[in-house]
Amino acid sequence: MIQFVNSKNENLIAAKLEGKISTSDVELIHSRIDEILNSNQKVDFYFEMHDFHGYDLxxxxxxxxVDNSHLSxxxxxxxVGERKWQEWAAKATDFFTGSEVRYFDLKDKEQAKQWINL
Known part of the structure; x- marks a missing residue:
């Protein structure tokens, strides 16, 4: 499940993730990506994970x-997460994209918000 978080930063997609992410969740994020790209900006992300279990197949x-078509x-x-595998997933994302990716423990979410300008 995805719950979007309000942001004053117009090129930022901020969301809380819980449970498993479904195709409909990805479609919601993709529509927001397209909106931001239509304004000729790069897309920034803030994902805060609570009891997050990844994706369904x-x-x-x-x-x-979606990521393949938008990597650049x-x-x-x-x-922002609470499990070691989430940190590894962030490192893998950093490796496969040209983005600046950082992982923060849940206790450091205020630092993450400051870094991403949320």
Whole structure:
């Protein structure tokens, strides 16, 4: 499940992630990516993960397709989580994109918000 968080930064997609991400969740994020790209800006992300378990299979495939088509469109990414695998996922994202990616422990979410300008 995804719950968007209000942001004053117009090129930032900020969301809280819980449970598993589905295809419909990815479609919501993709529509926001398209809105930002239409204003000729790079897309920044803030993902705060609470009791997050990743993707269902269809959601994972949908996310891979979206990311493949937009890898050069992404700017900064802040991943805030509570599990070691989430940190590894952030490091993998950093490796495969030209984005500036940082992982923050949940206790450091205020620092993450400051870094991403949320």
């Amino acid at each position: 269809q959601g994972l495939w949908a996310d891979i397709k 469109d992404y700017g900064k990414m802040a991943f």
